[in-house]
Amino acid sequence: MDILLSPQLLAAALITGVLYALISLGLNLIYGTMRLLNVAHGDLVMIGAYVAFMAFSLFNVGPLISMFAAAIICGGLGWLAYRSVLQNLLANSEILARLEENSLLLFFGISVVVQNLVTLFFTADRQGYEYLSAIVEIADVRLTGARLAVLVVGSVISIVAVLYLRFSLFGLAMNALIQNRDASAVVGINVDRVQMYSLVIGFGITGLAGALISVLEPITPVMGFPYTMSAFVVIILGGLGNLWGGFLAGLLLGFLEIFGVAVTGPEWRSVLVYGIFIGILIFRPQGLLGHGRIAR
Amino acid sequence: MSNSFKFICIAAVIIIPGSLSGFASEYMLGIGFTLFMYIALAQSWIILSGMTGYISLGHVVFFGSGAYVFVLIWGLVPVWLGVALSGLVVGFGAIIIGYPVLRVRGPYFVILSFGLAELVKNLVLINEARMYVSLRPVFGAPPLAQLYIAMLVLAVGATVLTFWIRRSRFGAGLRSIREDEWAAETIGVPVARLKLMAFALSGVVPAMVGAIFIMRSGIFQPGDAFNPIVSFTIVTMVIIGGSDDAPGPLLGVAFLVILQELLWANWPEIYMIILGALLIGFVLFAPGGIFSWLSKNISRGNKNAA
Numbered sequence: 145m146d147i148l149l150s151p152q153l154l155a156a157a158l159i160t161g162v163l164y165a166l167i168s169l170g171l172n173l174i175y176g177t178m179r180l181l182n183v184a185h186g187d188l189v190m191i192g193a194y195v196a197f198m199a200f201s202l203f204n205v206g207p208l209i210s211m212f213a214a215a216i217i218c219g220g221l222g223w224l225a226y227r228s229v230l231q232n233l234l235a236n237s238e239i240l241a242r243l244e245e246n247s248l249l250l251f252f253g254i255s256v257v258v259q260n261l262v263t264l265f266f267t268a269d270r271q272g273y274e275y276l277s278a279i280v281e282i283a284d285v286r287l288t289g290a291r292l293a294v295l296v297v298g299s300v301i302s303i304v305a306v307l308y309l310r311f312s313l314f315g316l317a318m319n320a321l322i323q324n325r326d327a328s329a330v331v332g333i334n335v336d337r338v339q340m341y342s343l344v345i346g347f348g349i350t351g352l353a354g355a356l357i358s359v360l361e362p363i364t365p366v367m368g369f370p371y372t373m374s375a376f377v378v379i380i381l382g383g384l385g386n387l388w389g390g391f392l393a394g395l396l397l398g399f400l401e402i403f404g405v406a407v408t409g410p411e412w413r414s415v416l417v418y419g420i421f422i423g424i425l426i427f428r429p430q431g432l433l434g435h436g437r438i439a440r
Numbered sequence: 441m442s443n444s445f446k447f448i449c450i451a452a453v454i455i456i457p458g459s460l461s462g463f464a465s466e467y468m469l470g471i472g473f474t475l476f477m478y479i480a481l482a483q484s485w486i487i488l489s490g491m492t493g494y495i496s497l498g499h500v501v502f503f504g505s506g507a508y509v510f511v512l513i514w515g516l517v518p519v520w521l522g523v524a525l526s527g528l529v530v531g532f533g534a535i536i537i538g539y540p541v542l543r544v545r546g547p548y549f550v551i552l553s554f555g556l557a558e559l560v561k562n563l564v565l566i567n568e569a570r571m572y573v574s575l576r577p578v579f580g581a582p583p584l585a586q587l588y589i590a591m592l593v594l595a596v597g598a599t600v601l602t603f604w605i606r607r608s609r610f611g612a613g614l615r616s617i618r619e620d621e622w623a624a625e626t627i628g629v630p631v632a633r634l635k636l637m638a639f640a641l642s643g644v645v646p647a648m649v650g651a652i653f654i655m656r657s658g659i660f661q662p663g664d665a666f667n668p669i670v671s672f673t674i675v676t677m678v679i680i681g682g683s684d685d686a687p688g689p690l691l692g693v694a695f696l697v698i699l700q701e702l703l704w705a706n707w708p709e710i711y712m713i714i715l716g717a718l719l720i721g722f723v724l725f726a727p728g729g730i731f732s733w734l735s736k737n738i739s740r741g742n743k744n745a746a
Contacts, residue, residue, distance in 0.1 A: 181547050229724065244547035245495055249679065250723045252497070256672065256716035260709040373558075376551055411566050418559035425552050426540045 153406055155285045155295070159360075161398025162298035163353055165391045167371055168378035169305060170350035176322035176385030177342040178234060181248040184255035185375055186368030188218050188347055191258070192354020193363045194266065200273045207275060208293060211355035218351025222343040234339070255372075262365040270362035290359040298356055305349060306391050318342055322385040370417070374401075377421040457592055469588045473656060475697045476588075476595035477649055481670070482677045482689035483598035484645035487605060488638045490678060493618030494542070495550045498557030499646060499674050504666035506530045506647025508564055511576045511660040519582060523590070523651040530647035531640045538639040542632070545621070554668070561666035568662060581655035590652050598645045599690075605641075614638055669712070673700070676719045682729010691730050 171185045192214035199210035233247070234240065276289030287295075309315035317338050320328040329335045354368075361367065374397060382393030397420070404416045457472065464472070481499065489495045506526040513522050537556075544552050581587070605611040613634045616624035625631045654660050673696060681692025696715070703711035722729060 181551070183551075233724070245493075245550065246723055246727070248497075248547060248550050249495075249675070250720055252672070252675075253716040253719035253723065257713050257720070260712040260716070264709050264713075373555065380548075411562075411569060414562040415559060415566065418555045418562065421555050422552060422559060425544050425548050425555075 151283070151285045153402060155287060155291075157399040157402035158395070159291055159295050159298070159398070160402055161395035162295060162302060163357060163394075164374050164378050164397050165394025166298055166302045166305075166353040166356075167350050168375040168382070168390050168394050169302060169387060170346035170348075170353075171375040172379045172382075172385060172387055172390045173309075173318070173342045173346035175379060176387075177318055177325075178230070178339055179243050179247075180230065180251070181244050182251050183248055183372055184251040184258060185350060186370065186372030187255050187258045188221070188350040188368070189354035189357060189371045190262065190363075190365060190368035191221070192218055192351035193358035193367065194262065194271075195351070196355035196358040197271055197273060197363050200275065207355045207359055208297065211297075211352045214355040215348040215352040218354075219344040219348030221351075222345075222347030223340065225347075226340045226343045230343070231336070231340075255368075259365045259368075266365065268365055270364050272362050273359075275359045294356045294360060298353070301349070301352065302391060302394075305345075306387055309387055314338070314341065370414075373421065374417060377417060377424065380421070380424055466584060469584050471697070471701055473584070473588050473591050474700070475693065476591040477653060478673070478677060478693045478697055479595040479690065480591070480598040480649050481646055481674050482681070482693050483595075483602040484642045484649075485674050485678055486602050486689060487614075488642035489675075491606070491611060491614035491618060492635060492638055494545075494553075494635070495675070496553040496642075496671070497550055497675060498553035498555070498668075498671055499642075500666055500668060500670040501553075501557035501560050502530055502534070502643040502646035503650040503653070503670060504557075504564070504662070505533065505560060506650035507654040507660055507665040508650075508662075509647070510651035510654055511578060514576075514578055519655075520590075523648050526651040527644040527648040531644040534640045534643035535636060538636045542635045542639060554671075557666060557668065557671065561662055564662045564666070576660040578654055578658055578660065581658065584656065587652055587656050591649070594645065594648055594652070601641070601645075610634065610637070673715065676715050678729075679722050680718055680729055682722075682726070688729055 167185070167189060170188070171182060174180050174182050174185075192211070195214040195217055196207040196210045199205040199213060200207065229250075233243075233250075276293060278289050279286050280289050280292050281287075282292075309318060317328070317333045318341075320331070320333055321335065321338050321342075325335065328338075357367075357371075378393045378397050379390050381397065382389030382391070397417075400420060401413065401416060405413050408416070460468070460472070481503065484502075485496065485499050489499075509529045510522055510526040513525060516522075517525065541549075541552060541556065605614070613624070613629050613631075616629050617631055617635065621631060650665065654665070657664070677692035677696050678689045679692070680695065681688040681690065699714065700711060703714070
């Protein structure tokens, strides 16, 4: 049981948890405001990671700077997706009737296209780079500088984002949209604009997280998929559309995963994540913090 | 059509391509095998997902489980009994896991089905590692010509099954679930039982397909047997073919198998990109698929003529 009390493990769990919180925040915005099931979400992580990798290997720019470029590029993709396809999709009543299923198939197709395009350009090989790899020691915890930076930057950005979305006027408008789309249009919220910004911010945050992740693990075209799964686990745990719940659930999943793997072994990682996921869907589809009714 | 005429038709559909197995080349038999395999898989997908609207993105879980059961009992029982047993075991397993899984509805079910396939894949991987097996060869399988005929029989069987269910009381119940599950339950459709039956039925066929497929590939590897691309291909085939009825997917399957034959070996990425693009295009522009688009336009034409 000693292993469960190790501060080293605690730090690892915090890092994973913060990244999950950040990524699922993006997914939550998109699902909450538009009811789009973005199963290509993890691919934005992958794109962000490739942006950081390219920035480092071509221009020698570190991920702490290129993460803003990743956010802008992914946000731009969000804008493009909204203006080209999703805007019409959300206006089409025939598709809107089965929006969740249709958007899921749509994003599934997009995910496959994106992954394979990236494979064509960058090959399926694992890529990576060295960045702040010196060991830092804080209160008995030994971390590489990169992991420490990820922890600090990830925490700051996710907390700022949650606070902004809770207290700013735009955040309030978005919350209104999450609660009731029709009613928010009635009280004068520009639904179209809020939807577009939700998508841009959601994609951008996720791309930024991807740039941070690029220093932690090998970069491959299929690296995003586990994050898609984790993000869905998190937002279902936290309650769909509940940003604060999602933030806590992200941390919780990070802890469950890191400590679970420490107890059982690395080959159980996927089993743990999928097991938690299936268990939650079957036993508490309204989320851990949710109330009796299933949000639809 | 009288029953005996139907019977003759079905017999002809089996006998004509079946007789090819005597003289067609190995290559042609291979393509035929793949074609029949996907016809069987797509038809079995329709029984659950097409009719009830419970879209499964993890249909490969039945395929892989069937293959796994088959390699575990390989050599212990006669070959064709092994195939039937794989189907039975997986169908029985589907009844057990279907009970909790089918309580989850709509988009949640879609994601769950995918997660379930990955979960089973990882459990099989762990189990294989624990037994110190990295890959399992299957020696002494029947020749391709026999496997080809077996697959043909499965494909025809699955098509007839889907065709029959679609026109039965059972099928009407399943479709009422798709239209409005609450309403169906209220007027007395035994929703839970019908879903479970459809789930089990749609699992038996792919399990047997998986068993036969493993004899053809000669080796069992969890990563291949539970490859999500198989699930993805099935969904795309049905979406392209369209409709919740048996004839729809035949078009989609034929089209994609040809595409696969041309591209998969040398340009897998291009194949996947085309597949993804097709899925996107059909969801956006022709959600009913080729079949419903054709029948809509043909019936419009007939009306104009009259």
